[in-house]
Amino acid sequence: MAVSRLSRLAARARVPVFPALGMHGEPALHRLALTAGIELVDSPRHASLLLVAGGVPPDRHAALRRVHDQLPAPFATLWYRSEPLIELAGATRVDELDALPEALTTLHRELMQGQRGSSPRLLPDEPPNPWEGLGDDGHGGEGMMGGVPYGRPMVMNMTDDLRDGLTLDSLTVTLGPFLPMLPPGLSAEVTLQGDLVYAWTTQDAPYPTALGSVFFRALQEPVPIAELERARARHHLKRLHVALRLAGLERLALQALRLAFEPRVEQERVTKLRRRLGRSGFFRLTTTGQGRLEQGQARRVGGVAARAAGLEEDLRGRDAAYRRLGFTPILQDGGDTGARWRQTLAEIDQSLQLAHQAEREGAHTEVIGSVETPCGPWGEHRSEDASRLLDELLPGLEWDEALSTLASLDLAAVSEWPQETLQGSTEASGNGAESCEERRA
């Protein structure tokens, strides 16, 4: 009786969902962020539902199984446009974005009221590395040392510290590809001293980003500048959402996301967001001159990052239609995290202004065969993955600085399929994802 009352009450709680993103799973994330009654959590331990959104390449299945087993019982899984793992063949699968929030809510209610059993554990419950300590408790023997207890060796820090000589022991761990603070799909082997990143080796590149179809059409035919620029502003607003959420500015993050989904964003609302962001202390307290890109690095990343480092690289400048609208690239000279966000905000503003103006004049692009995407120039080649850059950029930063630097960079390659195709049919999603993967490998 009491137990059933407790579970009825528990069923009324916000639905705690841990999202494990596969290829092009972001739309699900955005939808859920805007849904009341659903809470996206950062740790699998804090969730009752594991949402796998988008196709997960087979080489990440082992990691997915580990994430799956970390959810505390009772828990269930839901697969959005993704093929469930073989062991979980009976799990719920949803392909319609609109049906997703409802499906999650129902699943949670059934789980809490005991109408549905917990998802089975997939891996044996034993340490990934066997006990290799010395003696019963691991100590004794060689001086004060005690072997390699659970695969974690005693470190021999013979190299000097990166900063001031106060060396904390280094810990080496593999992070990703489902860590929600990293770009989806990115995994890396990281050596940390305390919270200082000592070494960073990117192992798996992030999944390619899907752009709007207007950027693809712009390669082949003149497209309305208004449409192109609105799509660009939308892309940047979604990136801003991620960074603001990471910085603990939940409210402004949601405002940015809401703007990104408005059919016609008004410029005043972006200006208001910018002003609020400035007043909240975002630039003074959280982004503080870290993650500076050298010119060469900035060129490799391209797009906003390049212009934030003072490189005048913008294909739009070559288009006469843009020039007639009075377009000149905005530039910053800092090249650091703060400069990238100032640049992004300024470019969102500029894009909306161009869109407004172009709409009045009915302006279309004139250059064909190349387009400036939000991720950088697309001339002969699509923007390629630049995540290897992190190996040189992140060492020496504190964890917080490293993550805010990561959030400010758009490093993923551009997918060869437009967003609309990927979301149009499920077939395209699964197959497209895999072939992208093969192509890059």
Place this chain on the structure above:
Amino acid sequence: MDYPLIVDLFFVLLSVLAVVSGWRVFCTDSMVRASFFLLVSFIAVGLIMILLAAQYLGVAMFFMMAVEMMVMALFMVMFMMNPAGLNPMMMVHQHRFAIVAGAVSFVVLAAVALLAEFPDSPLPADLDPVTSLGNELLGDSMLIFESAGIVLLTTMIGVVVLSSHRGRFGAAEEGSMPPGLAPGGEPAGMPKESDEGGGHHHHHCH
């Protein structure tokens, strides 16, 4: 002196806690646990001091020891080659010497407790221990305490200033050479090629 039985009871319980947690310091296999067992022992002693009407000293003991043990634990983790102090390790060594030293100091302290003659001068009932301690510290002995305090503080600040150069990557490049990232490599955090850089060799690529 008459006081409720509960005071005796608490005294016994706290003494047992102090001794047992003190003993656990030497049995545990972790630097962090050892530090915090010691902290528990000190907290028990602090509570006993409060029972003995030394209210200020007892409470001061809590925060002094909490900060001290926290810093000690972190420094041990930093200086031992045990990642974050998470691996089990032997916390005791030099067994024979330690046993002899422990036994001797126990005998000496026990002898003091048993053989010394403690003064028997009951304090007046209206004595305010915190005020009298304050008067003692800041009255006649003020000069001694204050000068000792300031010397200690300047020493600490001096040590910090001498041993660090603004932050961990901060302005170390001005006048000092941070170590290389790789053994024998370029100094870390130095400006790559400043145009006015004094004493640098410039490489020009043509």
Place this chain on the structure above:
Amino acid sequence: MIVNELILPVILVTVVLVVGAYLVAVIDEAIAGALGLPRAANAWMAPLARGAWLLTQQANATEAPDWRAWRLAPALYLALAAIGLAVVPFSPTLIPTDLVTGVVLWGSIEALATVVIFLHGWSANTLLSLIGAYRYVALGLSYILISMFVLIGVALPAESLQFSQVVASQAELWNVIRQPLGLPLFLIVGLGVTFWGPLNLADSRDLAGGTASAISGPPRLVWNLARSAMLVAFSGAAASAFLGGWLGPWLPGPVWMLLKMLAVLAVLLLIGRLVPRVQPERCVTLMWVVLLPLSFVDLIWAGVEALW
């Protein structure tokens, strides 16, 4: 005697902490709704439903954690909150424990909280919670000194380290006006001791929940409860030290005290929703270079004012 000295204070502290922690959740939910975040269907039910959900969830394990420390840390943090509230007076007569060194005890609670939070992160034996633990030590060691100077400042005009005397000394003028720097500095200390909002360096989003990233189920419920309870205890200390505690016209003392505590809570929760998380290095720099000197100024101000 036992009823008056033991049972009543324990009941008072427990009730204030539990109701207060519940109100913290409700107020935070209301503030979030007012700021345009997705609203819970019912702000009064939401904390209860969440608690029930955590109770039905399994408490998970990590690989070789320090079980005792891991399970004890949330309970110890809750105990520290209770001890902190126990020295806060609700009226000249309604004081759970009128310790003569109450102000110093608050300093000890902040120091011990640092230990407990570090232990919580360290004992889970996982990377992200360990980073949270390290960060909290840096934060804790920075704000403890500020807190001490600010609290000495309020003890000066009272000529006592007893919270009831501190309140009594504000009969003519509240400390929030007499020492204008004190309350803002102490509020920052409060955000630090509960690692709330901008000073949430230990359990932050970039660490997937930091020291709490590896816990679930009932231990997580206790941990969340303890954080809210610490916020309540802190608001009690702030209201007595700066806002004149039970002093006020018309209403009875305890009501004034509760209203002032709610006001402090509302301000802290609002800051928590509006200000982004401060970068750890920037935070430590701010603490030592700006706020610590400001706390010296506050102390000198208090001393000069007391001599006047």
